[in-house]
Amino acid sequence: MNRKATALDVAKKAGVSRSAVSLVLNGRGDGNVAKESQDRIRQAALELNYSPNAIALSLRNQRSRVIGILSDEVVVSPFDGNIIGGADDVARARGFVTVVMDTERDAARDASAIETLLDRQVDGLMYVTVGLKPIEIPHGMLRVPSVLANCYDDQPQPQLHHVIPDEVTGGREATEHLLELGHQDIALLAGSEDSPAAPLRVQGYRDAHAAAGISVRNDRIFMAGWDIDAGFGGAMKLLDGVSPVERPTAIMCANDRLAVGVTLAAARLGLRVPEDLSVMGYDDETRIADTMVPSLTTMALPLREIGRAAMTTLLDAIEGTGEAGSGTPVETMVPCRLVVRESTGPVPTR
Amino acid sequence: MNRKATALDVAKKAGVSRSAVSLVLNGRGDGNVAKESQDRIRQAALELNYSPNAIALSLRNQRSRVIGILSDEVVVSPFDGNIIGGADDVARARGFVTVVMDTERDAARDASAIETLLDRQVDGLMYVTVGLKPIEIPHGMLRVPSVLANCYDDQPQPQLHHVIPDEVTGGREATEHLLELGHQDIALLAGSEDSPAAPLRVQGYRDAHAAAGISVRNDRIFMAGWDIDAGFGGAMKLLDGVSPVERPTAIMCANDRLAVGVTLAAARLGLRVPEDLSVMGYDDETRIADTMVPSLTTMALPLREIGRAAMTTLLDAIEGTGEAGSGTPVETMVPCRLVVRESTGPVPTR
DNA sequence: TTGAAAGCGTTACCAG
């Protein structure tokens, strides 16, 4: 735990001044420092394993090349971590580092986390949520370039750029996939109203039906919840004791966990997936959708892309590459991606 | 984006010197600064919403009250995030802040992340993994007090304290639960050798059988993997086309996802859980074990406790509360916790 | 009781 070498140590060893060290090591040696001194400086730096103290640098430059990522519960929850992964990819590629703080859905901690981050001179802030949701911009976030990922400012006059998935199109394309397979009676387990994603996906479902000229039966749409038991319960209601002609031939779910519950119910009832019933998921949850039996056809949430897009916007604003940052806040919608696996198939002949 | 107030601003507003501000705001005003000035200072600080610049503070004090949490993939994966949650609980309670960096299993990024953190004067480091595993201590981690959570240094002479779950006892108690329900023929889907947790849980399974005087059939133990499809496949092998007397009456799984696959297979085969077959999970994965149908009896991994214990050890070392930090590295084992739900029941009479 | 000054490690400016 011995102290690290400082610029002064390097200067001494090379027999020059601190300023010379600074210039050379920052690539502005030519034209300012004698070639020979430059070599000695570089040599000394190498031998002493010198790297500038980031703290001193931040204090001096008033910027840190650190982006603070704040999340409501991405770290502790099983969901949406790849948004942060994608954001970090971009940040590292552009010479920034990210640090993550999770406030575990305690709004009171948001402000204090931001305060902490701001006190450490982060150059920018990104707020990431688990699941699409409106948020109140935490106090302090406007003091520095910021962006919202997977969430948005619900105010009439939004203050921050946000990046979200295109849920309506996602819902529509999922439905279209089923429609194209010949299904006409498609039930929808739509999650619950507590998430703004639910109504959007329902909207997509309705749009697809409308485009196909098929009228939607409202009793085919269930707002049951998001978990396995909700999927199970919903499917039982739709299938148990119902004659084959009365049954929906496909059940579209607002997430993969619901689809697990539906598949479980189908198995209980002796229905084969997809021969007797097609099941469609949403999210493409890692190691759920791809490992289910049968593997789930699903609408993949573009998590990494969301993170990437959000970070790109943020860094552009910070570095002034585009004027997007200081301009009017905008919305970026990233398309979802249909992943066809085994749980959907042609409509059964009956 | 206007500049934050500094101690100088406060001093001016209160009509005193910077030093006075510093003294008062750090609680050493009494005996040094006139009561009346103190009030004015505090008032001014409040009005200006002053908080000291953490960067300057770190530079000055050579410590930051920040703990760096490094993880192989906790942030991006769906697992084990609560270790970080628990660690953060303790850190905040003791006046520290945690920042998380995820290297997404890229060992090359470990060292650079640590370098970054060290350059920012973190007072301590914690390494957290998804799933129990041996790790090579990343370079630089020994330069500052550090601790390992959910992983351990595999060297003959371990250098760091680590906190891990007690997997052998977990495996034993899970098995005992089944034994107590009368099961004598308990199959085990044991995950795979790529995780050190697997053999430990198997060991517990064997220990419980030995203590009960029941011999273990090695053909009842499958190292199939960790995912839903592996659970499904394993269960089919054990159950499909096998006469009731030849079937195991319980299947114990090394994680909850395997148990989902087993339950799915049972449903396909018309077997009721738990009446015909008891299914036991492991991990108590949020919103899987508790929402399965039937809900899963499982052995809960003590994630938050691991995080808490690790952070406590680390902060004790940093603050010199105990001499544990500088002493010989030790191992802390945290017990798992049996959670009885609906998927296990008495052995069926046949 | 107060204020001035030094120092933490940098970089940028400006005389020499």
Added chain:
DNA sequence: CTGGTAACGCTTTCAA
């Protein structure tokens, strides 16, 4: 081409 000096914001010591 070079090196001294100021400044970033803070705490602490020392002298008034």
